[in-house]
Amino acid sequence: xxxxxxxxxxxxxxxxxxxxxxxxxxxxxxxxxxxxxxxxxxxxxxxxxxxxxxxxxxxxxxxxxxxxxxxxxxxxxxxxxxxxxxxxxxxxxxxxxxxxxxxxxxxxxxxxxxxxxxxxxxxxxxxxxxxxxxxxxxxxxxxxxxxxxxxxxxxxxxxxxxxxxxxxxxxxxxxxxxxxxxxxxxxxxxxxxxxxxxxxxxxxxxxxxxxxxxxxxxxxxxxxxxxxxxxxxxxxxxxxxxxxxxxxxxxxxxxxxxxxxxxxxxxxxxxxxxxxxxxxxxxxxxxxxxxxxxxxxxxxxxxxxxxxxxxxxxxxxxxxxxxxxxxxxxxxxxxxxxxxxxxxxxxxxxxxxxxxxxxxxxxxxxxxx
Amino acid sequence: xxxxxxxxxxxxxxxxxxxxxxxxxxxxxxxxxxxxxxxxxxxxxxxxxxxxxxxxxxxxxxxxxxxxxxxxxxxxxxxxxxxxxxxxxxxxxxxxxxxxxxxxxxxxxxxxxxxxxxxxxxxxxxxxxxxxxxxxxxxxxxxxxxxxxxxxxxxxxxxxxxxxxxxxxxxxxxxxxxxxxxxxxxxxxxxxxxxxxxxxxxxxxxxxxxxxxxxxxxxxxxxxxxxxxxxxxxxxxxxxxxxxxxxxxxxxxxxxxxxxxxxxxxxxxxxxxxxxxxxxxxxxxxxxxxxxxxxxxxxxxxxxxxxxxxxxxxxxxxxxxxxxxxxxxxxxxxxxxxxxxxxxxxxxxxxxxxxxxxxxxxxxxxxxxxxxxx
Numbered sequence: 207x208x209x210x211x212x213x214x215x216x217x218x219x220x221x222x223x224x225x226x227x228x229x230x231x232x233x234x235x236x237x238x239x240x241x242x243x244x245x246x247x248x249x250x251x252x253x254x255x256x257x258x259x260x261x262x263x264x265x266x267x268x269x270x271x272x273x274x275x276x277x278x279x280x281x282x283x284x285x286x287x288x289x290x291x292x293x294x295x296x297x298x299x300x301x302x303x304x305x306x307x308x309x310x311x312x313x314x315x316x317x318x319x320x321x322x323x324x325x326x327x328x329x330x331x332x333x334x335x336x337x338x339x340x341x342x343x344x345x346x347x348x349x350x351x352x353x354x355x356x357x358x359x360x361x362x363x364x365x366x367x368x369x370x371x372x373x374x375x376x377x378x379x380x381x382x383x384x385x386x387x388x389x390x391x392x393x394x395x396x397x398x399x400x401x402x403x404x405x406x407x408x409x410x411x412x413x414x415x416x417x418x419x420x421x422x423x424x425x426x427x428x429x430x431x432x433x434x435x436x437x438x439x440x441x442x443x444x445x446x447x448x449x450x451x452x453x454x455x456x457x458x459x460x461x462x463x464x465x466x467x468x469x470x471x472x473x474x475x476x477x478x479x480x481x482x483x484x485x486x487x488x489x490x491x492x493x494x495x496x497x498x499x500x501x502x503x504x505x506x507x508x509x510x511x512x513x514x515x516x517x518x519x520x521x522x523x524x525x526x527x528x529x530x531x532x533x534x535x536x537x538x539x540x541x542x543x544x545x546x547x548x549x550x551x552x553x554x555x556x557x558x559x560x561x562x563x564x565x566x567x568x569x570x571x572x573x574x575x
Numbered sequence: 576x577x578x579x580x581x582x583x584x585x586x587x588x589x590x591x592x593x594x595x596x597x598x599x600x601x602x603x604x605x606x607x608x609x610x611x612x613x614x615x616x617x618x619x620x621x622x623x624x625x626x627x628x629x630x631x632x633x634x635x636x637x638x639x640x641x642x643x644x645x646x647x648x649x650x651x652x653x654x655x656x657x658x659x660x661x662x663x664x665x666x667x668x669x670x671x672x673x674x675x676x677x678x679x680x681x682x683x684x685x686x687x688x689x690x691x692x693x694x695x696x697x698x699x700x701x702x703x704x705x706x707x708x709x710x711x712x713x714x715x716x717x718x719x720x721x722x723x724x725x726x727x728x729x730x731x732x733x734x735x736x737x738x739x740x741x742x743x744x745x746x747x748x749x750x751x752x753x754x755x756x757x758x759x760x761x762x763x764x765x766x767x768x769x770x771x772x773x774x775x776x777x778x779x780x781x782x783x784x785x786x787x788x789x790x791x792x793x794x795x796x797x798x799x800x801x802x803x804x805x806x807x808x809x810x811x812x813x814x815x816x817x818x819x820x821x822x823x824x825x826x827x828x829x830x831x832x833x834x835x836x837x838x839x840x841x842x843x844x845x846x847x848x849x850x851x852x853x854x855x856x857x858x859x860x861x862x863x864x865x866x867x868x869x870x871x872x873x874x875x876x877x878x879x880x881x882x883x884x885x886x887x888x889x890x891x892x893x894x895x896x897x898x899x900x901x902x903x904x905x906x907x908x909x910x911x912x913x914x915x916x917x918x919x920x921x922x923x924x925x926x927x928x929x930x931x932x933x934x935x936x937x938x939x940x941x942x943x944x945x946x947x948x949x
Contacts, residue, residue, distance in 0.1 A: 235670050235697050236647055251610050251646055268720060270695060272666045274645050289719075291693065293645065295664020317745060317768075321717075341768060341791075343744070364848075366791055366816075370765065392816045392845075396765070396788055415845045415878070417815045419788070440878045440908070442844045444813070467908045469877045472840065502932050504877070504907045528929050531903070553929070575913075575930040575938060 241277035258282040292322035302330025327351035351377035361391025376403035413437030428453040434464030461494030471506040479514040487515030493522040523547035539563035610646030627651040654682040661691030671699025681706040696720035710735040724749040730757025772797040779803035787812040795821040800832035821846035826865030847880035854881025861897040869899035876906040887917040916940030
């Protein structure tokens with residue numbers, strides 16, 4: 207950046223030295239926005255800008271944009287490494303209107319951090335759209351009522367998205383989903399609430415390695431949807447809660463050449479499938495009947511209870527599930543069910559009682575090691 | 576402090592040589608900095624200073640520096656007991672330029688608290704450099720992009736590093752690294768995308784880690800004993816998708832040093848993405864007369880490249896041992912073994928683990944079931 211500016215300076219200087227300074231904006235390692243700012247300012251502390259777009263244009267690669275006081279700061283497209291920070295106590299809003307996205311990250315090899323932003327759908331499509339980049343970190347953000355998705359991430363190999371301390375929620379009849387990730391990158395969710403989205407809460411598709419910890423997925427359509435049609439997808443869920451979703455709590459679909467592995471521990475999958483979809487329940491694992499796909503699930507110290515349908519149902523071959531130290535009670539269908547070639551193993555350490563359709567269907571035993 | 580004093584001295588010397596011996600600046604128990612401040616002021620609430628360095632020179636030992644509003648406040652070296660606080664709602668930045676460290680703590684017996692700082696490398700070396708002192712507490716800070724490490728602590732005997740509610744990311748070396756016979760407490764920290772170890776402890780520390788997320792570093796956690804023991808307690812933490820081992824423990828040296836690690840209610844998942852060998856979610860190696868002890872309970876050791884747990888005892892002599900106890904844990908879908916030993920190491924399992932579907936085989940080597948009499 208500096209080199210190109212130097213070159214620009216020399217060229218302009220040779221021809222029109224007097225005007226050169228008006229064409230080149232000064233770049234800084236830290237810029238500021240404020241409700242009383244103006245985008246004609248240099249975005250300095252004493253002369254802040256009014257919008258994120260103007261501030262980013264004047265921020266060094268790997269620099270920071272700091273929000274000084276509460277206001278809306280407008281949608282923005284980010285094409286380089288930058289951190290946008292609204293300190294706790296400052297409201298930094300982005301209203302997203304029809305036909306647009308809130309924050310678009312399109313920064314090849316870029317590292318982008320978004321901290322403390324409130325993104326509110328006003329007919330807009332996507333709250334945060336991670337199109338390209340090496341890493342996106344979303345911390346302490348609140349994304350509401352988008353028409354399509356709160357967060358969308360298309361991950362190239364090795365790319366990462368972190369979502370920590372963040373809320374993703376729907377509102378009324380706005381039809382969007384919560385979080386959608388696809389591609390062979392990495393996804394880390396920590397202390398995230400995904401609630402009340404009229405469509406799927408979290409969709410994970412074709413290739414990412416995902417960990418969820420302290421995540422709450424409530425009152426969406428499907429809570430968590432995994433789709434593996436190709437690539438190798440892994441999901442570790444720990445200390446999380448999937449509750450009162452209208453459709454299945456966790457749906458896993460594997461087909462084609464997809465490989466899907468999930469380890470769920472110390473979590474609650476409770477009171478899901480309120481709309482009574484069939485097949486349905488707390489955890490539903492389905493493989494394409496004749497595919498080369500493989501799915502395996504380890505369910506440990508987890509409650510799958512009070513769901514409409516099964517606590518857990520696995521269908522078709524190349525599917526195996528290991529259940530240890532779980533509580534599966536008061537589901538309206540089976541507690542655990544293995545159908546058409548799927549294998550569900552229990553170790554004799556779980557409490558599986560009072561399920562309306564019967565406690566166990568086609569379940570095998572395995573030995574602990 | 577020294578620099579400021581020198582500045583005062585030289586300025587005074589130029590204009591008023593007679594007054595050079597006049598008393599140094601008055602210090603008070605609480606000083607203030609502000610974006611509109613001026614370092615010529617008294618750093619009072621009515622006349623705040625512009626930099627941490629100036630404020631420190633006006634602050635009593637044991638006093639506080641308070642940030643009034645958002646701005647950058649510069650690198651600082653601390654040689655006394657002091658608390659620097661940026662309240663929530665205020666952004667207090669330190670850009671660290673080449674050749675500098677962000678906050679340096681260098682005074683025996685000093686107790687230093689840093690609260691609410693954002694330390695961003697712009698060519699600078701370390702974010703927080705704890706050279707000596709009784710205790711450093713880092714709370715609610717964000718540290719990133721240093722050319723060495725986010726936090727470096729050289730712990731004297733009994734000295735303490737506490738890090739809570741803090742992010743350390745994208746540093747070229749470690750997120751946090753510490754050595755010496757002190758104590759380290761980490762709670763609710765996010766250590767990510769660092770070029771070396773996420774968290775590195777060497778030769779002496781006792782560590783308690785809880786609710787830590789350590790991911791996307793080159794290695795997750797390193798625990799090395801060459802001249803002193805390391806005790807490391809990992810609880811309710813997540814070690815995910817590091818490029819090499821999730822946990823790398825090694826004992827070496829001429830003595831009988833020990834690394835002892837307990838891991839409970841944690842996830843060690845999808846590590847060793849680079850498929851380096853010897854590989855695994857946890858790789859632990861004891862050498863010569865040194866020992867490694869490891870207890871793993873209610874923990875995921877899954878989807879790692881290579882083994883879930885790889886425990887090795889190499890060239891043993893004397894009372895050397897490499898032992899691990901594994902209970903109520905899950906090791907599935909690793910590309911190598913679930914659990915494996917090499918050399919005279921032993922892994923004890925309680926028979927209550929789910930160890931399945933590991934591509935290299937579930938158990939290998941010297942795996943012994945233990946009865947759990949207690």
